Amino acid sequence: MRFALQTVSLWLLSLASTFAAAEGGHHALPLDAQKLHDWLPVSNSIIMVWIAVGVIVLFCRAATKKMSLVPAGFQNFAEWAMESLYDFLENLMGPHLTKRTFWFFGTIFFFILVSNYLGLIPSVGTVGWHLEDGKGHSAGFLPILRGANADINMTAAMAFTFALLWIYWAITENGLKGFLAHIFAPKGVKGFLFWALMPLFLFVGVLEVISIAIRPVALSFRLFGNIYGGEQTLEKLMALVPEKLAFLPALPFYFMELLVGFVQALVFTLLCAIFLKLICDHGDEEHH
Amino acid sequence: MMTFLAAAAEQPGAFETIKTTFGLHGAFFAAQVINFFLVVFVLKKFAFGPIQAILEQRRTRILEGEEKLKRIEKQLAESEATTAATIAKANEDAVRLIAEAKEGAVAFTEQKSQEAISQAQQILAKAEAAGNADRERISIELKREFGRLVATTTTQVTGKVLTPEDQHRINEEALSKVGN
Numbered sequence: 281m282r283f284a285l286q287t288v289s290l291w292l293l294s295l296a297s298t299f300a301a302a303e304g305g306h307h308a309l310p311l312d313a314q315k316l317h318d319w320l321p322v323s324n325s326i327i328m329v330w331i332a333v334g335v336i337v338l339f340c341r342a343a344t345k346k347m348s349l350v351p352a353g354f355q356n357f358a359e360w361a362m363e364s365l366y367d368f369l370e371n372l373m374g375p376h377l378t379k380r381t382f383w384f385f386g387t388i389f390f391f392i393l394v395s396n397y398l399g400l401i402p403s404v405g406t407v408g409w410h411l412e413d414g415k416g417h418s419a420g421f422l423p424i425l426r427g428a429n430a431d432i433n434m435t436a437a438m439a440f441t442f443a444l445l446w447i448y449w450a451i452t453e454n455g456l457k458g459f460l461a462h463i464f465a466p467k468g469v470k471g472f473l474f475w476a477l478m479p480l481f482l483f484v485g486v487l488e489v490i491s492i493a494i495r496p497v498a499l500s501f502r503l504f505g506n507i508y509g510g511e512q513t514l515e516k517l518m519a520l521v522p523e524k525l526a527f528l529p530a531l532p533f534y535f536m537e538l539l540v541g542f543v544q545a546l547v548f549t550l551l552c553a554i555f556l557k558l559i560c561d562h563g564d565e566e567h568h
Numbered sequence: 569m570m571t572f573l574a575a576a577a578e579q580p581g582a583f584e585t586i587k588t589t590f591g592l593h594g595a596f597f598a599a600q601v602i603n604f605f606l607v608v609f610v611l612k613k614f615a616f617g618p619i620q621a622i623l624e625q626r627r628t629r630i631l632e633g634e635e636k637l638k639r640i641e642k643q644l645a646e647s648e649a650t651t652a653a654t655i656a657k658a659n660e661d662a663v664r665l666i667a668e669a670k671e672g673a674v675a676f677t678e679q680k681s682q683e684a685i686s687q688a689q690q691i692l693a694k695a696e697a698a699g700n701a702d703r704e705r706i707s708i709e710l711k712r713e714f715g716r717l718v719a720t721t722t723t724q725v726t727g728k729v730l731t732p733e734d735q736h737r738i739n740e741e742a743l744s745k746v747g748n
Binding site for chain 1: 610623
């Protein structure tokens with residue numbers, strides 16, 4: 281297994297160097313994901329998503345192939361990772377919400393983590409074709425693979441899926457009336473004061489709705505910006521020195537990107553969890 | 569705020585600019601949503617499902633184990649209490665039995681002593697009676713022998729054959745002189 285991994289890594293590295301050499305020098309990763317086929321909606325980042333899904337499936341199959349009560353190997357690692365995340369979310373959201381929503385938060389965290397790390401593999405975002413217009417001028421660079429989270433479509437897909445589920449969970453936890461009251465109604469006051477403060481809280485509610493609407497946008501751009509920025513940093517650093525030494529200035533930043541990949545996965549998951557907890561808090565109080 | 573919303577509405581090109589700049593593409597977005605649901609499905613089916621099931625199973629087993637441990641500890645405590653009570657009762661019984669045995673032994677010893685004393689007294693009485701009888705018999709025999717000797721001596725001294733009446737009289741006189 282180790283031999284196979286080493287072989288693949290060496291192959292990828294040599295392939296990266298070969299392509300880079302063949303294409304002749306530095307090329308910047310475009311800001312947007314690019315279509316690889318004329319009529320299929322398949323972009324270079326979608327290919328990376330599929331690879332990430334494949335990696336996750338292979339790992340999960342290996343981890344859950346021979347499940348036993350006394351875990352070992354992959355199963356042990358998978359259980360440790362999952363249980364750690366579960367406990368972390370349980371401390372944040374409480375047992376009920378965590379049990380109900382872990383499938384989503386677990387998916388978000390592990391998918392972002394795997395995608396971020398896959399995006400750091402040499403050749404992702406750097407191997408591709410230089411495009412030319414009809415007159416022989418450069419029309420940009422088309423990488424074959426692109427980090428999944430370096431594509432705003434992917435991060436937006438996750439963020440807006442969360443937004444829909446967020447509203448669904450909030451309504452099912454609080455009820456429609458509770459959900460609207462949580463946003464618009466005055467809290468902790470009764471009688472005359474309640475009605476007196478109602479206009480103010482309605483206005484605050486409208487602001488809250490705008491805030492809720494902006495959150496998925498902020499989530500999308502935060503993740504996209506960090507990952508795309510990281511990849512750009514690595515590329516720019518490699519361009520600072522001669523090609524033979526291109527790996528050298530980027531090397532320390534690879535370690536930083538490993539950390540960033542983990543932190544961004546955690547931040548996205550954590551923020552989603554906090555948003556959900558905040559909107560469900562009112563309902564919990566009422567239940568109690 | 570209404571001004572802000574109105575201003576936002578008056579800039580239809582802003583969203584288009586963002587779309588173009590960052591490559592937000594409807595078809596890609598839809599494809600990525602589908603991909604994301606694929607990831608959700610895969611992880612739920614192959615990872616979260618089985619692993620959470622085994623974690624739950626293990627948690628249940630641990631809880632059951634803890635319950636069993638509590639039950640066993642309780643049973644052990646009960647058993648220890650029962651054993652202690654049994655030992656205490658056995659000790660009490662033993663003490664009581666020893667006391668009873670001691671009392672029985674004293675009574676038995678007393679009884680046997682009395683029996684021995686009684687038997688000894690009987691033996692002594694018998695021995696005394698036998699001694700008295702022997703002494704009486706010997707005395708009679710001595711008297712008879714003495715009488716016969718007196719009669720024989722008298723016959724030999726006097727040279728006279730004594731009649732039974734004489735013998736009887738001489739014996740009586742001799743015996744009265746020597747006493748009992």
